[in-house]
Amino acid sequence: MGQAKTRGPYAKTPARRAEIVRAARDSFAERGYANASLRDIAERAGITHAGLLHHFHNKDELLAEVLADRDSEDWQQGVDEVDSTDRLGPYLTELIRHHQKAPELMRLWIELATAASRPDHPAHAYFVDRYERSRAQFSDGFPDEAARFALREGISPESAAVLFQAVLNGLQLQWLIDQELDIVGPVTDFVRLLFEGNSEALPES
Template identity: 40%
Template sequence: MTTTRGPYAKGVARKQEIIEVALELLAVGGLRQSTLDEIAKRVGITRPGLLHYFGSREALLTAVLEERDRRDIAHGIGVGVTGMGVTETMDEVLLHSLRSPGLARLFTIFAAEATDEDHPAHAFFRGRYQRIRTMIEEGIRAEQDGGVIDRGVDPGPAAQQILAVLDGLQLQWLLDPGLDPRTALRTSMIVLLPAPRT
């Protein structure tokens, strides 16, 4: 037991080290042709050695996005995590993406690729969107119960629309960093989540 545990623990630690380095490099530069080589060099292994730990480029990038999500939740970024309202939370999520353009670019590209059912990250993105839609729906219902959002809003479609706005604004900002997506988001949220009618 001791002989298998040592190498296993080292392998887990090495995988985590690779993810840490990948997060750091991708946050700034995004995914380029040389990114995997840069990650491997920084960790002190070859590109094939890097892929040995994950099996494929897609598995490594999925692990990076999973780690980003885990850290976001740990830092209170996410619907229902901090007790903030849906609008404030979405603004915080967008602001967090704007601070890491490389990861925002990776997410946008990878999410589009993963629409193919055969893509290795398809299940990750499908599950992630389902989870976030559910969290937004719960946030909307809580604010409806608190008299903040009009009860005529249907939480299911509203959650889909909010995510569509968020992803669309992020894409437009990546194409044109001079845009102000936060103001556009707040304007959209007023329409999507109106206050109760008096």
């Protein structure tokens, strides 16, 4: 690994912060959160240790930013790729397989989300907003009665959004406990159950 660069280490630029977050993401994924050090992250980012501390005060703050960055990427991918119900299954399959390539990040996300269930946790407001936005995005995909017809009879878009989050998070937790478990098949089956009322909306296996 090259010597840390010192150009503008105290300039709080978005580009510099993004470099640090990418470096932290790689370090957490390779070494695990407990074994990753701020000095290693600084070296990966090409910045001094003191320069990193000017942007992020500690490793906990960096972890929150790494997971928020991962969320943002997933969010944008969903917006770009899921323009109809028949794209939901393939998108979820791709998303899960992508997350399985970095199980440590998946584990850290679940641990932080659980800890943030406490109202006094620093990340509580972030997760409240995240889940609200996710539910709204899902529900907004059914703007009229014709679109709602794609859902199985009796299931509202609002209920489907809550179920969608619960199933996706729960399956990933089960996979972390047993990484031999197939969770791609079940998530595809879940999408089929949601859209059972309209055969044209079913995603292909």
